[in-house]
Structure formats: C-alpha cells, structure tokens
Amino acid sequence: MSDDQSNFNDQTESKGDDQCFLHVCTSCRPSGFPREPENNRPGFKLYQQLNKRLKERNLERRINILSADCLSLCSRPCGIALSSPGSWSYLFGDQDAERSADDILDCAKTYIDADGGSMARSQRPVSLRSTILGRIPPQPQRINIIGGDES
Secondary structure (H helix, E strand, O other): OOHHHHHHHHHHOOOOOOOEEEEEEOOOOOOOOOOOOHHHOHHHHHHHHHHHHHHHOOOOOOEEEEEEOOOOOOOOOOOEEEEOOOOOEEEEOOOOOOOOHHHHHHHHHHHHHOHHHOOOHHHOOHHHOOOEEEEEOOOOOOOOOOOOOOO
16 A cells, blocks of 8 residues: 555544554564664664654554553564553564554554454454464453442
8 A cells, every 4th residue: 555545544534533552662672682772672663663654644643652661572572562441452572663563553543443442363464463462351440349348
C-alpha cells in the first residue's frame, strides 16, 4: 500500500474517538548489543520510527505511544504492548526497528476497532501473528470477594 493510500485509510476508517496505548520497550536490544548509547538500541530506534510514522499517518489522536524502560522481553527484542481501559492487552516480541512500524500501527488500528480489544489472529498483520507473547484479560470494573462478610 502506498503512503498516500495508507494516509487516506487512516483518516477515513476511524470508528469515532477510540484510542489505545502503544508501549514500546526502549531498552530492547539483542544479546551482546551495547547498552549505550541509548539512541543506538533497536528498541529506542523502533520507538522513534513509530513516532515518525504515527505523525506521517495522522494517527496521533488514536494511538498514544509511550516509552517503556523495560518490558522484560530480553530474549525476544524488540518488545511492544497494546492496552486500553476495559480491553484485552497484548504483548508482542521480535519486532524489527526498521521494518515493523507500519504493521504495528496497522495492528493498533485493528485493536482500537475490535470489540473489547479482542483480535483474532487472522485480523492482525502477518508479521504480528507469530510474534504474540501473551494476552491479558481486561481489568474488572469491580471485584467481588467470595466468602466475605456481607454485613
């Protein structure tokens, strides 16, 4: 898809003002890769690339990109997570700092439009089908204590 087509679709296929958070591990780096300088880490480069593409695709109102110091995915760099209040959360590894940005943003758009954030494998971009590391259920709005005193 050309950038012009992508920008058009990003602006026209919106389902209202729904948003999500895209957490990007800025510490991610392959084993043996130098920790410093920070701006050379693949995770930091992915964070920068995602911010650049987010602006180019006019998605700032729908996707909030947040840097994460560490997502504890050291054996599967680069790591990202998608979350939104009341929705399933997703954790992905093995993202490429130079090639994954558009697929990640496409996945975030799918996530936003999915009921409760629930995305079937077939709905995600191909590159994010085999790199999923986990799903976390939505946080309950209320907790019922079983066997507690009801007085």
